[in-house]
Amino acid sequence: MAYVASLELLRRLREGDAWALGRLISRAEAGVAEARPALAEVYRSAGSAHVIGLTGVPGSGKSTLVAKLTAALRARGEKVGIVAIDPSSPYSGGAILGDRIRMSELAEDPGVFIRSMATRGATGGMARAALDAVDVLDVAGFRTILLETVGVGQDEVEVAHASDTTVVVSAPGLGDEIQAIKAGVLEIADIHVVSKCDRDDALRTLTDLKQMLTLGTLVGPKREWAIPVVGVSSYSGQGIDTLLERITAHRDALAASELGSQRRRRVAQFRLEKTAQTLLLERFAAGARGFAPALAASLVDRATDPYAAAGRLIAQTLHEEFSDELA
Amino acid sequence: MAYVASLELLRRLREGDAWALGRLISRAEAGVAEARPALAEVYRSAGSAHVIGLTGVPGSGKSTLVAKLTAALRARGEKVGIVAIDPSSPYSGGAILGDRIRMSELAEDPGVFIRSMATRGATGGMARAALDAVDVLDVAGFRTILLETVGVGQDEVEVAHASDTTVVVSAPGLGDEIQAIKAGVLEIADIHVVSKCDRDDALRTLTDLKQMLTLGTLVGPKREWAIPVVGVSSYSGQGIDTLLERITAHRDALAASELGSQRRRRVAQFRLEKTAQTLLLERFAAGARGFAPALAASLVDRATDPYAAAGRLIAQTLHEEFSDELA
Numbered sequence: 001m002a003y004v005a006s007l008e009l010l011r012r013l014r015e016g017d018a019w020a021l022g023r024l025i026s027r028a029e030a031g032v033a034e035a036r037p038a039l040a041e042v043y044r045s046a047g048s049a050h051v052i053g054l055t056g057v058p059g060s061g062k063s064t065l066v067a068k069l070t071a072a073l074r075a076r077g078e079k080v081g082i083v084a085i086d087p088s089s090p091y092s093g094g095a096i097l098g099d100r101i102r103m104s105e106l107a108e109d110p111g112v113f114i115r116s117m118a119t120r121g122a123t124g125g126m127a128r129a130a131l132d133a134v135d136v137l138d139v140a141g142f143r144t145i146l147l148e149t150v151g152v153g154q155d156e157v158e159v160a161h162a163s164d165t166t167v168v169v170s171a172p173g174l175g176d177e178i179q180a181i182k183a184g185v186l187e188i189a190d191i192h193v194v195s196k197c198d199r200d201d202a203l204r205t206l207t208d209l210k211q212m213l214t215l216g217t218l219v220g221p222k223r224e225w226a227i228p229v230v231g232v233s234s235y236s237g238q239g240i241d242t243l244l245e246r247i248t249a250h251r252d253a254l255a256a257s258e259l260g261s262q263r264r265r266r267v268a269q270f271r272l273e274k275t276a277q278t279l280l281l282e283r284f285a286a287g288a289r290g291f292a293p294a295l296a297a298s299l300v301d302r303a304t305d306p307y308a309a310a311g312r313l314i315a316q317t318l319h320e321e322f323s324d325e326l327a
Numbered sequence: 328m329a330y331v332a333s334l335e336l337l338r339r340l341r342e343g344d345a346w347a348l349g350r351l352i353s354r355a356e357a358g359v360a361e362a363r364p365a366l367a368e369v370y371r372s373a374g375s376a377h378v379i380g381l382t383g384v385p386g387s388g389k390s391t392l393v394a395k396l397t398a399a400l401r402a403r404g405e406k407v408g409i410v411a412i413d414p415s416s417p418y419s420g421g422a423i424l425g426d427r428i429r430m431s432e433l434a435e436d437p438g439v440f441i442r443s444m445a446t447r448g449a450t451g452g453m454a455r456a457a458l459d460a461v462d463v464l465d466v467a468g469f470r471t472i473l474l475e476t477v478g479v480g481q482d483e484v485e486v487a488h489a490s491d492t493t494v495v496v497s498a499p500g501l502g503d504e505i506q507a508i509k510a511g512v513l514e515i516a517d518i519h520v521v522s523k524c525d526r527d528d529a530l531r532t533l534t535d536l537k538q539m540l541t542l543g544t545l546v547g548p549k550r551e552w553a554i555p556v557v558g559v560s561s562y563s564g565q566g567i568d569t570l571l572e573r574i575t576a577h578r579d580a581l582a583a584s585e586l587g588s589q590r591r592r593r594v595a596q597f598r599l600e601k602t603a604q605t606l607l608l609e610r611f612a613a614g615a616r617g618f619a620p621a622l623a624a625s626l627v628d629r630a631t632d633p634y635a636a637a638g639r640l641i642a643q644t645l646h647e648e649f650s651d652e653l654a
Contacts, residue, residue, distance in 0.1 A: 036634050039632070039634065040632035040633075040634050040635060041632070043629065043632040043633060044629050044631075044632055046629075047629055057385075058384075058385070128633070131633075132633075261627075264627045265623060265624070265627055268623040268624075268626035268627045269619060269620070269623040271626065271633050272619060272622055272623050272626055272633060272636050272637060272640060273612075273615075273619065275633040275634060275636070275637035276611075276615065276636075276637035276640045276641055277608060277611075278637075279634070279637050279638065279641060280607070280608075280611060280641050281604060281607075281608075284603075284604075284607060285600075288600075288603065292596060292599060292600070293596070295599055296592060296595040296596040296599050297592070297595075299595035299598065299599055300588075300591045300592055300595045302370065302371050302373075302374055305366070305367035305368070305370040305371055306367075306370055306455070306458075306459075306598050306599060306602040307363050307366065307367050307602060307606070308367060309599050309602070309603075310599060310602035310603035310605075310606050311606065313599060313603045314603055314606060314607050318645070318649055322645055322649075325641065325642045325645045325646060
């Protein structure tokens with residue numbers, strides 16, 4: 001099959017072509033330069049969807065929650081797009097096995113589009129790729145988009161926060177070793193979810209979170225939005241409707257107050273930074289390739305040090321690669 | 328107390344001052360510019376220690392293994408430095424609580440120095456900081472340095488691989504969700520460890536790994552070094568001595584073949600890249616601060632797109648911040 005240009009894919013996407021949707025997201029993920037004009041247009045057309053970031057440590061049950069939320073949204077007739085940046089996500093070995101296995105219950109539904117993305121790749125590139133993919137889904141008419149990331153690693157947490165509404169999932173009874181990773185994740189929540197609420201020890205986790213919010217250990221209730229803690233059980237279905245109500249309430253709070261525009265500014269700033277970092281490091285890496293081996297060899301001999309060598313690498317590479325910018 | 332210049336800290340470090348050691352590592356971690364000449368000198372003096380990278384997913388038991396290895400090395404009279412980049416590490420809440428709680432059994436031993444580092448921070452900065460800290464320990468006379476990172480996230484895995492000998496720890500009976508994260512981690516091992524070998528299901532994990540190595544699913548035995556799989560039990564102490572023997576054998580294999588110089592070149596190249604990325608992004612972020620808000624505002628309005636805005640941000644920032652490099 002002949003290569004279909006990305007701008008042509010975009011045209012087909014607007015006509016509802018699911019194949020074009022998948023292809024364009026793949027090009028966003030790969031970061032191919034040819035796709036950039038199309039993705040730039042996608043960005044200008046996007047902004048209608050409500051983007052829900054979900055994060056939590058491995059074992060927190062967030063992937064099962066995503067499946068339950070999706071089923072509940074589908075029951076209301078909404079199309080749901082899912083971008084999962086989680087190598088442990090059960091939807092797909094995409095990130096791991098180079099193969100995509102969708103959740104069986106949602107796989108056949110044309111109103112659901114699931115894409116798993118690898119976390120590995122160029123610095124900052126994952127955030128750029130994920131947010132481009134969200135926009136492609138937006139332009140394809142998905143009005144609710146779930147952006148799931150594993151809550152380990154700074155990039156992953158930041159991406160979940162680059163959404164309209166951020167949901168942080170905690171589970172009862174995870175070992176301290178895993179639970180502790182969450183520090184730094186809890187503070188980004190607009191809504192806290194405690195999963196596995198059919199278990200006896202869930203009440204403790206619920207109480208702990210509510211107390212942290214009350215005492216102000218976590219960023220506490222603001223005037224415009226009091227952060228709720230919702231218990232859910234993916235097993236019994238308990239709490240899923242309440243969670244959807246809270247998500248809708250947060251969306252309404254964004255629209256009705258300064259929160260919404262503050263949020264959009266923060267996300268835009270994050271996106272600008274990540275895209276600039278990606279483009280800068282991409283060109284830098286390309287330009288540095290010629291100079292790096294000789295400098296690395298002097299490092300091996302300890303004839304120089306990493307700071308001096310890096311300084312020279314930057315000067316040489318900028319001179320070679322970015323002279324147009326400096327003209 | 329007056330500020331002690333970093334070069335003065337280095338002088339005291341060489342005299343065996345433990346306080347200076349801790350301070351200099353803190354400055355390496357913080358990435359303060361004042362410390363760079365000292366850290367550059369540190370690099371030139373370092374290179375004597377054997378650096379052992381240890382990684383594994385949360386719950387794999389790698390932190391307990393580090394404690395057992397350290398105790399065994401101490402019994403042989405060796406000084407042991409530990410740099411742990413793992414927010415779930417039990418040594419310390421340093422990364423989490425802003426406080427340091429050493430493992431009680433090793434805390435009082437002057438022949439052991441443990442430092443936990445946060446994983447959050449500037450892009451690429453964690454790798455640079457960790458490897459600078461390793462060098463400081465090297466110059467302080469620690470001949471064995473354990474560099475422990477959580478095996479989740481590209482940076483963390485890469486740092487564990489920026490060592491002389493990389494040990495990847497797998498545990499039996501972890502859920503598939505957590506276990507799957509390991510893909511991409513297994514392939515960096517010079518030595519595989521299966522922890523918790525007092526458990527019945529450990530044999531399965533041992534067999535799986537050996538089979539992957541035999542079948543070549545994992546990077547298989549090379550002429551210079553056949554990757555061993557060692558079962559350990561931190562509970563019974565089983566396997567710890569065997570693991571130390573394997574580590575010594577790998578060190579000898581590095582010294583006796585091309586493996587060692589290949590390894591040093593790869594680590595130097597990684598270090599050069601990470602240091603250059605850190606310095607470049609640091610200056611870029613500083614220079615971009617003035618231009619970013621206006622560009623982010625146009626992004627919010629969708630009057631521009633992230634690629635065009637990032638391109639302008641790069642051009643403006645390079646022109647402002649890096650004009651000396653381009654003169």
